[in-house]
Amino acid sequence: MKQLFERLQPLFAVSDFKKQHGDLAFLRIPKEHAEMLIRHLRDHEGFSHLVFFTAVDYIEDGVFRLIYMLHDYGTKNTLGVHVDIARENATMTSIHELWAQAALYQRELKEMFGIDFPGSPGVDEDFMLEGWDEIPPMRREFDTKAYAEKTFFPRPGRKSTEPRTHMQEQLYPNRQGGPDGGEK
Amino acid sequence: MFAPDRSKYPEIVDGKPVVDLDSEKYVKIWHGPQHPGITGNMSLELTLCGDEVVECKTHVGYLHRGFEKLMERRTWIQNFPVVCRIAVPEPAFNEYLYAAGLEELAGIQPPERAQWIRNLNLEMMRLASFMAWLGGQAGAFGMGTIGQWTITHRDYLLDLFEEMTGGRIYHMYMIPGGVRAGLPDGFEARLEAVLQKCEKLLEEIELVLLNNAVFKSRAVGLGYIDKEMIDRYGITGPNQRACGIKRDLRKDAPYLVYDQLDFEVITGTASDAYERTVVRYHEMHQCIDLIRQILARMPNDGPFHHPLPNVLHWRIPPGETYVKAECTRGEKGYYIVSDGSQYPRRICIRGPSYTHAFPVMEKLAIGTDIADIAGLMVSLHTYPPEIER
Numbered sequence: 382m383k384q385l386f387e388r389l390q391p392l393f394a395v396s397d398f399k400k401q402h403g404d405l406a407f408l409r410i411p412k413e414h415a416e417m418l419i420r421h422l423r424d425h426e427g428f429s430h431l432v433f434f435t436a437v438d439y440i441e442d443g444v445f446r447l448i449y450m451l452h453d454y455g456t457k458n459t460l461g462v463h464v465d466i467a468r469e470n471a472t473m474t475s476i477h478e479l480w481a482q483a484a485l486y487q488r489e490l491k492e493m494f495g496i497d498f499p500g501s502p503g504v505d506e507d508f509m510l511e512g513w514d515e516i517p518p519m520r521r522e523f524d525t526k527a528y529a530e531k532t533f534f535p536r537p538g539r540k541s542t543e544p545r546t547h548m549q550e551q552l553y554p555n556r557q558g559g560p561d562g563g564e565k
Numbered sequence: 566m567f568a569p570d571r572s573k574y575p576e577i578v579d580g581k582p583v584v585d586l587d588s589e590k591y592v593k594i595w596h597g598p599q600h601p602g603i604t605g606n607m608s609l610e611l612t613l614c615g616d617e618v619v620e621c622k623t624h625v626g627y628l629h630r631g632f633e634k635l636m637e638r639r640t641w642i643q644n645f646p647v648v649c650r651i652a653v654p655e656p657a658f659n660e661y662l663y664a665a666g667l668e669e670l671a672g673i674q675p676p677e678r679a680q681w682i683r684n685l686n687l688e689m690m691r692l693a694s695f696m697a698w699l700g701g702q703a704g705a706f707g708m709g710t711i712g713q714w715t716i717t718h719r720d721y722l723l724d725l726f727e728e729m730t731g732g733r734i735y736h737m738y739m740i741p742g743g744v745r746a747g748l749p750d751g752f753e754a755r756l757e758a759v760l761q762k763c764e765k766l767l768e769e770i771e772l773v774l775l776n777n778a779v780f781k782s783r784a785v786g787l788g789y790i791d792k793e794m795i796d797r798y799g800i801t802g803p804n805q806r807a808c809g810i811k812r813d814l815r816k817d818a819p820y821l822v823y824d825q826l827d828f829e830v831i832t833g834t835a836s837d838a839y840e841r842t843v844v845r846y847h848e849m850h851q852c853i854d855l856i857r858q859i860l861a862r863m864p865n866d867g868p869f870h871h872p873l874p875n876v877l878h879w880r881i882p883p884g885e886t887y888v889k890a891e892c893t894r895g896e897k898g899y900y901i902v903s904d905g906s907q908y909p910r911r912i913c914i915r916g917p918s919y920t921h922a923f924p925v926m927e928k929l930a931i932g933t934d935i936a937d938i939a940g941l942m943v944s945l946h947t948y949p950p951e952i953e954r
Contacts, residue, residue, distance in 0.1 A: 401886050402886070404818065405886065431799055432799075432889075432915055433913060433919075435900065435913040437911040448913075454796075454812060454817075457817055461887065480796075480797060480799060481794075481920075481924040481925075482798055482919065485919065507626075508625070508626070509625055509953055510626065510629070518631065519634055523634075525634060
């Protein structure tokens with residue numbers, strides 16, 4: 382895998398090569414060269430299998446990290462290509478022409494992270510969340526608890542209990558103090 | 566590549582067929598989400614011209630529970646009851662992959678006996694999952710009785726899982742560092758008795774299904790997958806092997822103790838629904854053989870679990886990894902990112918159904934008779950929960 386990185390270095394602005402274990406490695410490339418690198422890996426290096434394509438939200442750095450996981454059936458190597466893109470107005474070049482299932486991953490990323498892939502077929506269609514009007518839910522700032530409380534408000538007469546306090550009341554009804562009986 | 570005659574299909578503009586439903590030439594129907602011929606809670610939006618499908622669109626979202634998001638808000642160990650729910654008929658693969666990913670990131674090496682027990686559990690799971698699929702495949706072509714037989718035999722296997730793990734469907738048995746318990750006393754003999762029942766069933770299945778004239782006439786030639794489609798569509802598992810490509814992660818990237826077991830990758834040639842059935846049928850025999858090999862060779866004593874730190878405050882060192890295994894449908898993988906905290910930063914699950922149920926199904930459905938859609942879909946062996954993780 383190191384040899385692959387050395388072959389790629391003169392051709393592309395790849396960096397941060399990291400070998401995770403025997404046949405799995407990661408490298409990073411700037412956004413503008415990513416599509417070219419992936420095309421090169423598929424056509425000239427044997428990485429013919431797009432294993433998956435996803436994103437990780439690094440909200441503290443203001444970036445989404447895209448991960449293109451590629452596999453070479455010949456050498457049995459798997460390579461994760463990292464591409465950092467800005468969170469604000471996130472867009473990325475589409476790779477739907479390279480693999481048939483890429484458009485589906487891109488459609489999911491648009492819905493779940495709000496990353497746009499202009500030109501990707503059906504990218505604006507709802508995938509799983511029909512009629513969703515909140516921020517994309519896989520973003521780190523999406524608060525699932527607040528959403529649930531707002532959307533699925535308690536029915537009249539329904540009592541909500543905090544598990545620790547509830548058990549305290551059930552097991553030690555006469556005990557005074559806080560949830561731990563004030564002994565802590 | 567297979568190129569159907571498009572003269573009787575609608576015109577395609579910008580990659581989409583133009584279907585004028587007012588022309589009375591087409592009719593649009595929904596196949597699912599409540600339909601016995603659909604593989605779980607998903608639906609196909611079919612556009613028909615007579616009995617022939619001219620357009621197929623897969624819809625999911627009926628059971629989206631946001632597993633990947635849920636896992637980001639739970640501690641590493643709290644995620645164990647979550648991961649097994651991502652593929653209902655075969656949760657063990659999720660348990661194993663999640664555990665293996667954490668072990669790799671945390672630098673834990675499970676004891677050898679645990680690896681053998683895990684392998685046994687996975688092969689039993691594969692056999693149980695194939696049983697459920699086989700009933701579905703036969704049922705989709707109108708042979709519901711076979712479904713009764715296979716579900717009964719799956720239940721015999723579930724009884725064994727209950728003995729082994731305490732749970733019939735969701736086991737939560739493979740945890741980081743090993744497994745929760747060893748095998749119960751006399752388990753091997755009871756497993757062997759069930760394997761013999763399964764073998765007898767498979768003999769009957771060969772007679773009533775694989776040699777059945779109705780099944781053959783409907784499944785042969787149905788859903789042909791061209792070799793060129795394999796990499797372009799990311800097809801894996803028996804769907805791939807049925808067209809003659811010899812790829813199996815158990816051989817190509819051996820995990821657990823597969824490198825110590827003796828087996829060959831099963832392939833076919835015709836690459837249609839019938840061939841996929843035959844490949845899976847032989848893989849069921851292979852499962853039985855592998856289980857027997859494991860029982861004969863596995864160590865009967867020794868530790869089955871590596872001690873862990875306090876899992877309630879467990880922090881996994883920062884890093885990322887991708888672990889994969891060959892499940893019944895193909896390559897299943899977990900991509901796990903840790904930022905050093907008590908919670909996962911990101912977990913992405915790669916399920917083979919993602920591509921099989923969407924681009925592959927949408928392509929293969931075109932030109933298929935409406936009556937064969939259920940059989941085609943089951944022959945691709947898709948599970949919606951791993952699409953909607």
